[in-house]
Amino acid sequence: MVQAIRLEFFKMRGRCFGLLLLLCLLVQGAWLWWTFKSMSHLEIIQGWQHYLYQLPVLNAILLPVLMAVMASRAADIEHKGTMLRQLYTIQPAGKLLLSKLLYGGWYLVLLLAGQLLTMLLIGLYKGFYGPIPWGYFGCYLLFTFVITWCIYLVQLLLSLFITNQLIPLLVGAAGSFCGLFSLFFQQYWFSRLILWTYYSQLFLCGMNWDKETRITEMYWIQPDWAGFFLLTAGFLLTIVVGWRLLERKEC
């Protein structure tokens, strides 16, 4: 397995995974910096909560398409020259899926580490009030990792099954739409059935906006562990089903 993962890193040299994630991080960092540049006193007091409200929204917009792009790049190399047919003679399909999944997961860890660093740098520079809420940050990182990895898995399976990469990318774009607009519909039960809506389902912060005074007040939300375990179960089920289907697929 270690050899298979090393092989993935070797195959993906020069495919700009790191650059793409760095660009994403830069866009997110610039966005946060611009948003937090002129904060009121009340906003600085609730600075950490503002972070954990805004970042999932940004993730819901950017990460589904980015995961579709990454998965497509990871799978497309096998489609070129119909390499899968040869590859499956020496490497089981499941092993290939797992190694590509772990490869994507590694870059996701780097992205989230970058996000955490950006949050801490801007927060400490702006002098956000109170101690750093490490517990909530930990939950945010865990939830975001599992949601995004799950999206990557779905996109990877689509990209491996469908040679024409147009379709997986369209699914990614449609997922971004659903993720963004789910902020308006997160209270309805059916949004639990749509993977991309989990960025808003697992919010750790809420916002009260007073129409009269136009004052925004943030508040903490207890982590939705039931939603998280439902998502994790869906993730594991998708791996098993995807593995089986990939092994049966004719190249």
Place this chain on the structure above:
Amino acid sequence: MFWNVMEAERLKAHNSPVWFAFFVLPMIPAVLGTLNYWNNQDLLQNQWQDLWTQHTLFSCYFFLPVLLGVYCAWLWRLEHQQHNWNLVLTMPVPVGYLYSAKLITVAVVLFLTQIWIGLLFFGSGLLCGLTAPFPLLDVINWLLCGWLGGMVICVLQLFLSLWIRSFALPVGIALLGGVAGLAAVAKGWGAYFPYALMSIGMRANTADSALSCGTVPFLFFSISYMLLFLLLTILYLHQVDLAAKE
């Protein structure tokens, strides 16, 4: 000869999944934007104008650039596959014809997309029971300016998709460009940024008759950017050995 190339592009478009994107993707912001307008009617008093911003605000910054990126990447996809550039370059067809056919195809698809967005907007307004008269001339103006701004993204994405031999990477760049476009518009630099011109043209922020950056700068930068990326593509097609890049 040119019509044969156009016919080839039409054949490639026939039965392509890109039509699924054409129909379905604009429907998502239309449906969700309408629901959001419906839920906030006490705040949104300007009927058609407010419904328009609900439809276009997010789609112009985040999703239409991606959709156009997908259109353009799809147009070069077949040429990039396997050793097709060898075949294309040995045919008695100037590469200029090939590029022009693709540019016209994407211009037509974008035009049809704009009409589809307009029809969805009109249908949503009827469903919401808006009583104000439909601002037909304004909507035509917004859609045409959006088409012009969208063509800038198309010319740029056609160049990127020709240069970068990957289907997915130019789409990712389009997404990041769209988000950066939002920041550019917020800072008042929208007219100088190619990915922001479509949202300015569509009046995604405020549904006014006037363009936020002024008509002359909008037209000047739209045409200038189109010419610039057109020139880059022509230079690339003539200077680089496309077959050897495989």
